[in-house]
Amino acid sequence: MNGPLRRAGVVVMILFGLLFANLNWVQGYKADEYRNSDFNARVQVAEYERARGVIEVGGRALAESKLTTGELKYLRTYPFKSQFAHVLGYKPVNLAATGIEKAENEFLAGTSDRLFGDRFRDMFTGEETAGGNVVLSLSLRAQDAAIKGLAGNDVDSTRGAAVAINPKTGAVQAFASMPSFDPNPLVSHDTNAAEAAYNQLEKAKDGPLKNRVVGEVLPPGSTFKVIDAAAALESGITPQTNIPAGPTYTAPTSGTPIRNAAASICPESQVTLAEALRESCNTGFAQLAVELGAAKIKEKARAFGFEDESLTVGNLDGSGLPVAASRTGTIQNPDGGDDPAALAQSGIGQNNVRMTPLQGAMIAATVANGGERMRPYLVQQLLGPDRRTISTASPKKINNPISATVAGQLQDMMVSVVEGGTGRNARINGYTVGGKTGTAQDGNDPNDHGWFIGFVLKDGEPISAVCVLLERGAAGGSAEAAKIGGDIMEAVIADGGGN
Amino acid sequence: MTAPTAPAASPAVTGEMPRIRMSKSRRNAELGLLIFAMALITAYAATVEATMLDAVTPDFWIPAALVSMVFLGLHIVIRFLAPYADPALVPAVALINGLGVGFLRRIDMARADAADRANFPIFAGDGGRQLAWTLLAAIMAAGLLIIVRDHRIVSRYAYTLGLVGIVLVMIPAVLPSRYSEINGAKLWILIGGFSIQPGEFAKLALVSFFAYYLVRKREVLSLASRRFLGIDFPRGRDLGPVVAVWLLSLLVLVFEKDLGTALLYFGMFVVILYVATERVSWLIIGLLLFFGGATLAYSLGASVGGPFANFYDRVQIWQDPFADPYDAGFQPVQSLLGLGTGGLFGAGPGGGQPTKVPDVEDDFIFAGLGEEIGLFGLSAFLVLYLLIVERGLRAGIAVRDSFGKLLAGGLAFTLGLQVFVIVGGVSGLIPLTGQTTPFLSAGGSSLMANWLIIAMLLRISDAAGRPMTGSASAQGDGPAGPPVKLHGAPTEVIRS
Structure with a gap:
């Protein structure tokens, strides 16, 4: 009988081996998945056991955690309410986190590897x-x-x-989406109330939860002409080169005639490139785009950041808020051949061209920064719980979509837009301001989108670049956008920006 | 019956050479290990309080000290009554039992208001009750050692025990649900606030009966056979007992709605049968019957429902617990999340939130522990269980008589199988069934029954380790000599 008894012992060992292997699977391989599962309320309680870090600007807390007496120890509060909602996002108990609260969650929660030293020390203290x-x-x-x-x-x-970035570094200076919302009810520890608040915002008119700076794309209208101009300048055309214009233009194949915004704009058969941009001459840029060809326009737009599906704005070393890809569309017939009508429309930022406001600001910033496109970021510094610096953003260049020469030419052209063209509202005393307005038709709605992209220089040094979008405004939306853009840049200057 | 039963109980028939035995008593080793285990239990209690209360109360050591006194008392009893017993069994079981008491007290503290935690009464809550049950279980274990001075005496009452075992198994099945059902499994006798799990005690009775029955029947079961595919299969009429137990298991499965217990009884029987006959064919037949029965119950559950539906549901939940994470799959999901949250090292004693798992004090105690002591801690627990089981099997290998071999082997294997069934269920390896985790789960029935098993294993290992005296010393010279008389005595009684 001893043989079978020994074999029974082996069977037990095999059974226990299976248990051990399965525990390895559950507690080792699947541990992270289970730990961070949406069904797991443990981590949540543990997460609220320690004070979540502060998100701050200039010593002012934009998001902080307050001690409560409830089961969840700390309550997240946003003292500025709706003002930074789309940047900060929110960190609710049961709903999904968004914004910087989500992107920097590990660091704020104190579970990041960067804070290992602190946790290690606290094990002893x-x-x-x-x-x-x-x-x-x-x-x-x-x-x-x-x-x-x-x-x-x-x-x-x-x-x-509205968004403003520092052209030299890519640091985001302003980031606003209208309408906004107050994130405080969403992080209530009363999860039913939080959910009700969320559902209400979800259904609210104009979608306050939408992040219109990075999450929504719209036709850019005439602001896209900066891309056309950049492509043209790169292919040997100068600001003083005469380009065909006229009161109307119909693409070679078909399509509705393209007109200018007013009869007074470039009725002559030829204008200089600089003049065309200053007056926002539709016929001129439509023909320019057709002449350059879809490939060049698309290539230049891509160099400026269109079609980039992976961009995030947050921490330069890690994750951030995802930025929706801006698009030029295919600008082709369905069979793959040229489509001059679509190309003409695309050249003036219509047809299937779509852009985020952040992309608009990046175009202006790149021009202002001598052709160097910097990666935008929101997180300037990470500080430990004891406020020692753990990391500071070191600006990263993405690419040079245009040469410094072309950038200089474009700067001059855009400055003339603000000084004597459609962007006069953006002027700032004592500073050099350049920009480009845009009025984009979108569908059959009579109210167009008003755009302004622009930058401010002091002694040739860029200080700020902005993009302002007013959706579906009454006539004059782009002029109003230019005014708001000017105000934002003035505020950056007043805050000591660019130094 | 032509084959004489007396030699069946003799080592000569098993073909074992007499072993060189260590006649040394190893009680001091047991004491040392026990003190080490008690130190661990005390340290655990201190860690729990330091984590949960941010301070260690002055009387944190009292529950651990009480547990220690109980086991030291048991140790003294063993010194006198089973001096040659295996020295590793009691310390290993005591460590599991003591940590279980500590963990249950920790659960009580978590469920109490924060203000009451620091001075939570020692005898209150599940932890306090478990402490009392531990005392009672140790007394019962000592009682068994006192009454049963020789494990072979048990075989005299084999038929009685077999009947008692079957009755104990069947009581919950025939009782109305409100007197027997908890969480969908009819395994209990519920009378006036007390709950007894008769099946826990049935294990000991049934193993005793099986061991005795198979010692008598082993020859006919192992000799008469037909050869098929190179394996010897028994004759049809000899299949009677195994089919009977199989039916009993299926009845348990269907009427008590419990796969685990069914698996336990059946596995227990098949393994004892295999050990007795040394025939692999019994294992094959057993496995085929079990999986056939389970498949049948599953498909009946899918199509007919009724009494089979519970089993079908449990298999469905097991296949994808996350399909219904808030209702049917809530327990297994919370269990897995708890284990996963613990990860490799765990949150530390007192640092997790085991109360998120429903029934963490009972079926899911392993998941609750796993959250706090991690994979490393649980592995240590598995090793302790494995040690207990293998030591039990070793006692079976070392003891001289066939009845003792089968009894020890059956009890030890059953214990191991029970750990497999519940830990496998809690960690998602097999469908979840309502089993207690031996020595850990809150509850007196399980604790007492399992301590009785340990006491029996101690008794058998004592017999195995006892130096040969008197007529037994002659055994070394002539294998088939005097022991016949010695071992024949108990069986004669029953034959009459």
């Missing part, structure tokens, strides 16, 4: 490690100007976005 702090690159004054400007627009637009 017995203190509960607080989370790390995130310092944003925003300017409080610029953000204020952006929000007030959007809200106070005089073209009755209820939706829009």
Whole structure:
């Protein structure tokens, strides 16, 4: 009987081996998945055991955690309410987190590898490690100007976005989406109330939860002419080269005739490239695009950041808010051949061309920065729980879509737009401001989108680049957008920006 | 019956050479190990309080000390009554039992209001009750050692025990649900606030009966056979007992709605049968019957429903617990999430939230522990269980008489199988069934029954380790000599 007894022992060992292997699977391989599962309420409670880090700008907390007496120890609060909602996002109990709260979650929660030293030390001191702090690159004054400007627009637009970035570094200075929302009810520890608040916002008119700076794309209208001009300048045309214009233009194959915004704009058969941009001559740029060909326009747009599906704006070393890809569309017939009618429309930022406001600001910033396109970012610094610096953003260049020479030519052309063309509202005393307005038709709605992209220089050094969008405003939306853009850049200057 | 039963109980028939035995008592080793185990239990209690209360209360050591006193008492009993017993069994079981008491107290503290935690009464809650049950279980174990001075005496009452075992198994099945059903499994007798799990005690009775029955029948079961595919299969009429137990298991499965217990009884029987006959064919037949029965119950559950539906549902939940994470799959999902949250090292004693798992004090205690002690801690627990089982089997290998071999082998294997069934269920390896985790789960029935098993294993290992005296010393010279008389005594009683 001893043989079978020994074999029974082996069977038990095999059974226990199976248990051991399965525990390895559950507690080793699948551990992270289970730990972070949406059904797992443990991590949540543990997460609320320690004070989540502060998100701040200039020493002011934009998001902080307050001690409560409930089961969840700390309550997240956003003192500025709706003002930074689309940047910060929110960190609710049961719903999905968004924004910087999501992108920097590990660091704020204190579970990041970068804070390992702090956790290790606290094992001995017995203190509960607080989370790390995130310092944003925003300017409080610029953000204020952006929000007030959007809200106070005089073209009755209820939706829009404004963003400002430092052309030299890519640091985001202002980031506003209209309408906004107060994230505080969403992070309530009463999860039913939080969910109700979320559902209400979800259904609310104009979609306040939508992030219009990075999440929505719209036809850019005439702001896209900067891309055309860049492509033209790169292929040997100078600002003084005469290009065909005229009161109307119909593409060789078919299509509706393209007109100018007013009869007074470039009725002559030829204007210089600089003149065409200054007056926003549709017929001129439509013909220019057709002459250059779809490939060159698309290639240049791509160099400026169109079609980029992987861009995020947040921490330069890690994740951030995902940025929707701006698109030129195929600009081709369905069979793959040239489609001059579509190309002419695309050249003036219509047809299937779509752009995020952040992309618009990046175009202006690249021009202002001598052709160097910087990667935009929001996270300036990460500070440990004890406020020692853990990392500081080191600006990253993405590429050079245009040469410094072309950038200089474009700067001059765009400056003339603000000084003597459609962008006069953006002027700032004592500073050199350049820009480009855009009025984009979108569908059959009579109310167009008003755009402004622009930059401000001091002694040739870029300080700020903006993009302002007013959706579906009354006539004059782009002029109002230029005014708001100017105000934001002025606020950046007042905040000491660019130094 | 032509074959004399007396030699069946003799080592000569098993073909075993007499072993060189260590006649040394190893009680001091047991004491040392026990003290080490008690130190661990005390340290665990201190860690729990340090984590949960941010301070260690002055009387944190009292529950651990009480547990220690109980086991030291048992150790003294063993010193006198089973001096040659295996020294590793009691310390290993005591460590599991003591940590279980500590963990249950930790659960009680988590469920109490924060203000009451620091001075939570020692005898309150599940932890306090478990402490009392531990005392009672140790007394019962000592009682068994006192009453049963020789494990062979048990075989005298084999038929009685067999009847008692079957009755104990069947009681919950025939009782109305409100007197027997908890969480969909009819395994209980519920009377006036007390709940007894008769099946826990039935294991010991049934193994005793099986061991005795198979010692008598082993020759006919192992000799008369037909050869098929190179394996010897028994004759049809000899299949009677195994079919009977199979039916009993299926009845348990269907009427008590419990796969685990069915698997336990059947596995227990098949393994004892295999050990007795040394025939692999019994294992094959057993496995085929079990999986056939389970498949049948599953497909009946899918098509007919009724009493089979519970089993079908459990298999469905097992296949994808996350399909219904808030209702049917809630327990297994929370269990897996708890284990996963614990990860490799765990949250530390007192650092997790085991109360998120429903029934964490009972069926899911392994998941609750796993959240706090991690994969490393659970592996240590598995090793402890494995040690207990293998030591039990070793006692079976070392003991001289066939009845003792089958009894020890059957009890040890059953214990191992039960750990497999519940831990496998909790960690998602097999469908979840309502089994207690031996020595850990809150509950007196399970604790007492399992301690009785340990006491029996101690008794058998004591017999195996006892130096040969008197007539037994002659055994070394002539294998088939005097022991016949010695071992024949108990069986004669029953034959009459």
